[in-house]
Amino acid sequence: MQKYTQGAGIPRVDHLLIAEMVEPGSRVLDVGCGDGALLQLLAETKNTDGRGVELSRERVNACVMRGLSVIQGDADRDLADYPDQAFDYAILSLTIQATRQPKTVLENLLRIGRRAIVSFPNFGHWRIRTELLFTGRMPRTRNLPEPWYTTADAHLCTIKDFADLAELVDAEVEEAVAFNTSGQRLPIRHSIALQNLLGEKAVFLLRKRHGE
Amino acid sequence: MAVHPTFEDAEAKGERNLRLAEANAPSSKVLRLPADEPLKLACDQLLGPISIAYETYGELNAEKSNAILVCHALTGDQYVASAHPVTNKPGWWSTLVGPGKPVDTNRFFVICPNILGGCMGSTGPASIDQKTGKPYGLNFPVITIGDMVNAQVRLIDHFGIDQLFCVIGGSMGGMQVLEWAASHSERVFSAVPIATAAWHSSQNIAFHEVGRQAVMADPDWCGGDYHSFGKVPRNGLAVARMAAHITYLSEDALHRKFGRNLQDRSKLTFSFNADFQVESYLRHQGSTFVDRFDANSYLYITRAMDYFDLAAERGDVLANAFRGTKTRFCIVSFTSDWLYPTRESREVVHALNAVAANVSFVEIDSDKGHDAFLLEEPEFFATVRGFLSAAGVRRGLKV
Numbered sequence: 001m002q003k004y005t006q007g008a009g010i011p012r013v014d015h016l017l018i019a020e021m022v023e024p025g026s027r028v029l030d031v032g033c034g035d036g037a038l039l040q041l042l043a044e045t046k047n048t049d050g051r052g053v054e055l056s057r058e059r060v061n062a063c064v065m066r067g068l069s070v071i072q073g074d075a076d077r078d079l080a081d082y083p084d085q086a087f088d089y090a091i092l093s094l095t096i097q098a099t100r101q102p103k104t105v106l107e108n109l110l111r112i113g114r115r116a117i118v119s120f121p122n123f124g125h126w127r128i129r130t131e132l133l134f135t136g137r138m139p140r141t142r143n144l145p146e147p148w149y150t151t152a153d154a155h156l157c158t159i160k161d162f163a164d165l166a167e168l169v170d171a172e173v174e175e176a177v178a179f180n181t182s183g184q185r186l187p188i189r190h191s192i193a194l195q196n197l198l199g200e201k202a203v204f205l206l207r208k209r210h211g212e
Numbered sequence: 213m214a215v216h217p218t219f220e221d222a223e224a225k226g227e228r229n230l231r232l233a234e235a236n237a238p239s240s241k242v243l244r245l246p247a248d249e250p251l252k253l254a255c256d257q258l259l260g261p262i263s264i265a266y267e268t269y270g271e272l273n274a275e276k277s278n279a280i281l282v283c284h285a286l287t288g289d290q291y292v293a294s295a296h297p298v299t300n301k302p303g304w305w306s307t308l309v310g311p312g313k314p315v316d317t318n319r320f321f322v323i324c325p326n327i328l329g330g331c332m333g334s335t336g337p338a339s340i341d342q343k344t345g346k347p348y349g350l351n352f353p354v355i356t357i358g359d360m361v362n363a364q365v366r367l368i369d370h371f372g373i374d375q376l377f378c379v380i381g382g383s384m385g386g387m388q389v390l391e392w393a394a395s396h397s398e399r400v401f402s403a404v405p406i407a408t409a410a411w412h413s414s415q416n417i418a419f420h421e422v423g424r425q426a427v428m429a430d431p432d433w434c435g436g437d438y439h440s441f442g443k444v445p446r447n448g449l450a451v452a453r454m455a456a457h458i459t460y461l462s463e464d465a466l467h468r469k470f471g472r473n474l475q476d477r478s479k480l481t482f483s484f485n486a487d488f489q490v491e492s493y494l495r496h497q498g499s500t501f502v503d504r505f506d507a508n509s510y511l512y513i514t515r516a517m518d519y520f521d522l523a524a525e526r527g528d529v530l531a532n533a534f535r536g537t538k539t540r541f542c543i544v545s546f547t548s549d550w551l552y553p554t555r556e557s558r559e560v561v562h563a564l565n566a567v568a569a570n571v572s573f574v575e576i577d578s579d580k581g582h583d584a585f586l587l588e589e590p591e592f593f594a595t596v597r598g599f600l601s602a603a604g605v606r607r608g609l610k611v
Contacts, residue, residue: 049570057575064542064572065594067602071543071561071573078565086568 011041013183014119014203018091021117021175021205022046026088029053029112031075031105032095036063039070051087053078076100079108091117094201098152107169110208116171119203122178124158124196142181143200159196166206175205227503228444230298231331235347235506236340238265238326238333239297240290243370247342251328251363254356254519261342264367265333266290266325269309270317276373278609280315280600281364282324283381283388286456286513287505289332292324293317298504307588314597319609320377327388328363329355329513331506338439338506349508350436357384357520361391368399375399377607378600382406382585383552384513387520390560393541394522394533402540402603404596407549407585409556410530410563411521416551419459420514423452427507436508449507450498457497462548462581466490530563537564540606541571542599544592546584572599 011019015038022028024046030039033052036059042048052070054060063070071078075092076099090113092105097120099105109116121143122128131139138148144156157165159178166173178186178199186195195202242265245251250260267290272279282292282305289296293303293310309315309322326334329352337352344351368376379392379400386408393403412420427433430448434441458466470490474480477487486492526532541564545557554575564571576592578584584592 051570057577061574061576061591061595064574065598067598067605069540069570069572071565071571072575073561073573078562081562081565083566083568 011037013179013185014093014201015041017177017179017185017203018042018093018117018119019045021203022048022089024048027086028089028091029082029087030091030093031079031109032092032098033059033063033068033070034093035059036066036068036070038091038093039063039068040066043068075105079105079112082108082112084111085114087113089113089115089117093117093119094121096120097154097156099155102155102157103165103169106165106171110169110171110206114207115174116206117203118162118206119201120157120162121153122159122196122199122202123156124160125200126197127181127200129197159199159202160192162202162204163192166204170209171206172209173204173206176202178202227298231504231506232338232347232439234297234333235331235336235338236333238290240265240267240326240333242266242333243367245366249366251359251366253353253359255353257353259328259335259353259355259359262328262335262363262366263333263339264325264328264335264363265330266323266367267292267294268324269293269322270320272321272371272373273609276371277375277377277607278319279321279323279368279371279373279376280378280380281368281376281392282309282315282322283364283379283385283392284324284327285381285383285385286517287453287501287510288385289330290324290326291332292322296504299500304586308593308596314593314600315380316600319604320600323367323371325364325367327360327513329360329509329516331509334363336506337436337508337512347439349439352508352512354515354519355512356516357387357391358395360516361388361395364388364392365396365399375401377609378402378404378603380404380406380596381408383408383582384517386552387517390522390533391520393537393539394526397534397537397539400539401607402542402599404542404544404599405557405560406544406592407546407552407557407582409552410523410533410560412518413556417518419456419551420518422455424511424514426451426455427511433507436511438507444502445507446499446502449502449505449510450495452510453501453505454494454498457494459551460581460583462550462579464548464579465581465583468579469493530559531566534564534567534569537567537569539569540599540603541569542595543571543573544585544595545573545575546578546580546582546589546592547575548579549582549584551582 039050053073060072090109128139178195247261250258326332386405389405427448430445432443433445473489475492523530545554
């Protein structure tokens, strides 16, 4: 999984959008929390009670040194431990593509959180499509810089694919936002087909349809 | 040398007297609870009067909200950040606890009691039984980690502290932390169990049994009544310590430190002398331990650890120990610790997740084995510092 920060102190655009979606004072679980930037942002701007799960031991330790509540763990293995509806939001930010069982992980997120927020790189972006079309090789972009044989991103998907998965696991999409390459939010009036073509990344706010 | 038949020399006898004096009249502060306030033990006996020897560092604030309880390990004591009265060595955690240290005594009021069953001034088998005028010896009841913690509760009550800001400890100290968090959760704002487990593994019980059998096989143990005969089961206790000490280290650390190097000699002597440095080292560890520790205490404390099982008392579901907890946890393990491996810390983390508790968990990369928790590991120290700072903000403590 490739995590990147846009220089010290400048929050990532997807983080800012997630922070907009989260109600103040809520309980948040950030799965794949990386260096804790989102947890920190949410704590500072939304006064959240945040927890994190992160695979990399170094990043976990860095988070705890910063005073964040983070455990070393694995989205595929450790989400099953958590009780139903333990959090207001279960967040998976640029991580789902690196899990072994994205469907199970998403189902767990929808079970643990009253809402789930998932962001992911969109493999349907025009640049990726053209690169595959013209080079005939697995695309490598700023978002997905690693070659196919080393990347942890084993389950890449497009915005349309993810919308289908949400449907499959009986999740209602409350909000779906795509960003272009310059990090600008695409107009909501765009059709999903257009978002899928122009969006480099997407953020979905979901809830279980027959939940609660 | 520890493993050879020996008689107690004058110096050792002096040490023994000093040690016995510390067991009954410690150099540290001591809380003496009268006979009419006995401690109800897990074995259903009442124990009293009892003494709880302790040290404190720093100042308790007016709100009594900045107290940190440090729980010591099997052979530790209350001298966490000050010199040991028998050995004169610096406090066992003086790298972690002190002014400006991660457990900063400029900010926090640190309390470190000697455990019940110990031999540095809290009531234990080396203490004088007021009924007989002699040391308890094997008349001392078998105690548990829960009993130790209940004695500490009395001490915290004595200070008028409703809620400890933090309870921290490694190894058996970590067991006490978990016991505090499970049985007195409303009195624990944050908890840092380090290099520990929620139950003692079969392998660890096995090692302890080897140690106890070594002590009891020493004729100078005198069926536990060695005090009456003016003896000390030096060889047995030293062997117990030697075996235990191996479990505190990692194979890599031992190899790096000693390899197959010979001790003050150029070739093998074809004898059972300490040819190898590692043998000499272990013998030294054994004999210095005997100078500062009571053999019966060793038996009782290892037994308490063996009996520890947080889940067993709660329907075999560890999560039940933490249901409804508001305590903030920071769990720490070390990669090369095979006595309390990361796997066992992770079981605690899973149980805490199952009740959606506030938990941090870090595994520190170290090749120093179980002993790493007593050593200055920068990543470990930074973790403790960061966790306590953040918890302090949540508790509303002044920075």
